[in-house]
Amino acid sequence: MATALDYKNIPHSHRLPVSHREVQRTFPKLSRQSLVSLAQQWLSKKNRDFCRPYLLSDRADEDDEELYEPAQSYEALQEIYRELAGRKGGRREVLDRILEGDWRKGVSMYQLATAEIQYLLDHPNALRWTAKRLTKIPNARSPVTDMEVTNDSDHLPRFQAQTFMSNLAKELTPLMKAHYLITRIKTSPVTILRVYIHDSPYSNEASLVIDSNSTDSAKAVFFVWPNGSPFVYSSLATLTGQVVGDDGRHLRDIVQQAIPKAFSRPSARYQLTNTNFTTKSLDALLTYRGPGKSNAAAGGWSIFQDHSFSQNALDFITTQKGDGQDKASGNKSNTNGESKAGPGRPKRPLDNTESPGTKRRKEVAAGRFGTSAQPNDGQGLERLEVRIDDPFPSTSDDSNMTHLDGDTSNIDAQAANRMRRGRPSLLDRTAEDLEEIQNEDGWVPNVRVTFQGTHVFAGIRQLVEEGIVDGEKMPGWMTGEAGVTIGAVREGRIRSKEGVPGV
Known part of the structure; x- marks a missing residue:
């Protein structure tokens, strides 16, 4: 007899066996402190209905092979974990206590979800995030994709x-x-919203026990909403270095398309717009796509968004009085220091003076980057990739030959893109881009520049301070002013399509 399909979601109380792949993948990565904190959270009164442990009353008969004696009550179990939190020890002690002792009969879906969220909070750079913007659609014919924030109360x-x-x-x-x-x-x-995708027409516990044989199928999707911000961050919950298959990306796209529909109502429709911003750092996302950061005020403009002034930035007036007082106090301290020197050979003063050129370069870097791009600010972007759409400089004598060469190179580039394996890059030129290039007077080569590291813009700032990069002639997109991690550059500026900077 066939089982009828159900139209219910998976509840918090449904359990996975402790040997399940998702359980064994998540719990061993947590620290001892996080495991103890989670256990105390599960044992609280509000979570007991869907985090029920194995107690003494649940034991049917005496088992001589039990590694952990079941607790008599919730209060006794809470006391055990308070004792574990108060003393030092290894992570394995708490992990075995949870999986082989107190929750030996299985881990609920709520417990698995809270464990994955706890790991995300402990390691904010564990996943790669993509920022989307929630925009309002006045009607189906004219979708609004403007990146500027309006004063509309229904934005x-x-x-x-x-x-x-x-x-x-x-x-x-x-x-x-x-x-x-x-x-x-x-x-x-x-x-944070976590969606665990169960690829089955059934939502009972028996269907959850059946483990997937695919090792690259990501079943959990994370979405993050910053408070008071129109942006949404999305990411697949995967292992470090794990290759995400097409099925996992397809399921994530389905959930992502349903989010604006869940926000919509008959009088207001919404959509998610791409922002061309991807990073592994949640702190960087909050900096570039967080509350009040929707106008891409980065780079040198960061002094205005970070309130670096004690007064209105538009009324700021530079004065030299503070510098004179600092110099006077510095000379006074040096004089006092010399008078207190002991007998014997005088100490050699440290040479902290900088050359005028070094001071000038640091001032230029401070003006171009503002308060951003500091090495240890925790807001580093790992990758910046741009495509240069400027025509190759040529003389009037060989302009015709250059135009012919440009047509051939564009055809070759299209053929190379078709022959390349894997997913297409966002920097690949579309048919509209190729048509625009063919109308250019000169040859437009397919040049791409990629900066990669732990903190791209901090590295560029150091290059400016060292004099390797000319900070005065450097384009603004190299300071992070555009607020994108991938884009096309034309005449020194990141190009925009339909109001969205990028590609």
């Missing part, structure tokens, strides 16, 4: 968690079975 929809989750489930339930957990982080101004 952002009201975020009510229960209503949003209900609307999201209505969109996704006919397509897939999923487990949802949305939580607001106390230590950071963000709200």
Whole structure:
């Protein structure tokens, strides 16, 4: 007899066996402190219905092979974990206690979700995030993709968690079975939504026990909403270095397309617009795509958005009085220091003077980068990739020959892109771009520049301070002013399409 399909989502209380691939992948990565904190959270009164441990009353008969004696009550188990939190020890001690002792019968979907979120908070650079912008659509014929923030009070929809989750489930339930957990982080101004995608027409525990044989199938998708910001960050929950298959990306796209529909109502429709910004750092996302950062005021303009002045920045007037007082106090301290020198050979003063050229380069770097691009600010971008769309400089004598060569190179570039394996790059020229290039007077080569490192813009700032890069002639996109990680450059500026800077 065939089992009828159900139209329910996976509840918090459904359990996975401790030997399940998702459980064994997530829990061993957590630290001892995080494991103890999670166990105490699961044992609180509000979570006991879907985080039930194995207690003494659940034991049917005496088992001589038990490694851990089951606790008599929730209070006794809470006391055990308070004792574990108060003393030092290894991570394995707490991990074995959880998986082989107190939750030996299985880990609930709520426990797995909170464990993955805890790992994300402990390692904010573990996943690669893509920023999208939630924009309002006045009508179906003219979608609004303007990056500028307006004074319209209806620019952002009201975020009510229960209503949003209900609307999201209505969109996704006919397509897939999923487990949802949305939580607001106390230590950071963000709200996290985790969606565990279950590739099955059933939502019972028996279907969850069946483990997938594919090692590259990412089942969990994370979405982050910064408080008071029109942006949404999305990422696949994968292992470090794991290759995400097409199925995982397709399922993520389905969930991503359902998010603006869950926000929409009959009088207001929304869509997610690409911002050409991808990074592994959540702190960098909050800096470039966080609350009040939607106008791409980065680079040298960061002094205005970070409130670096004690007064209105438009009324700021530079004075030389402070510099004179600092110099006078410095000379006075040096004089006092020399008078207190002891007998014997005088100490050789440290030579901290900088050459005028070095001072000048640092002043130029401070003017171009402002308060941003500091080596240890925790806001580093790992990769910046641009395509140069400027025509190759040529003389009037060989302009005709250059134009012919340009047509041939564009054809060769198209053939090379078709022969290349893997997913196409966002920097690949579209048919419209190729048509625009053919109308140019000169040859436009396919030149791409990639900066890669732990903190790209901090590295460029150091190159300016060392005199390797001319800070006065350097284009603005090299300072991060455009606020994108991938884009096309024309005449020294990041190009924009439909109001969105990038490609």
